[in-house]
Amino acid sequence: MDFLPREQIINALQEPLQSYISKYGIDDIGIFEEEGQDNQYYMGYTVKKLGKTYHIHSPYTKNDNGGLAPVKNEWTVETDEPQKDDRRGFNDLDQAFREI
DSSP: OOOBOHHHHHHHHHTTHHHHHHHHTOSEEEEEEEEOSTTEEEEEEEEEETTEEEEEEEEEEEOTTSOEEESOSOEEEEESOTTSOOEEEESSHHHHHHHO
C-alpha cells in the first residue's frame, strides 16, 4: 500500500475545483476531511448547491506517520439533512457529482 502525505492529496483535490463549479453548477466547493475510528480517514469535498450542503468523500487508511492510502476507489455522498441516508458506491467522482 502506497501512503502519500496528506498535503499531496489535498493539492490533487484542489486542482480541479474551479472546473467542478462550472461543470456541475455548484455554488461553492471546498476540501472535506474527517478522521474516523482507528486508522480510518475520509477526504473529498464539501459542496454547496441550491441551498444544500453535501460531503462527497472517499475512504483512506492513515499510517503512524500521518500518510494516507486510498482504501478503495469509491465515493460517498452525505447530506446535512438528518432524515436522508448517505449514498454510497459511486465508482467515480463524476457519478457522485451528478447525483447531487
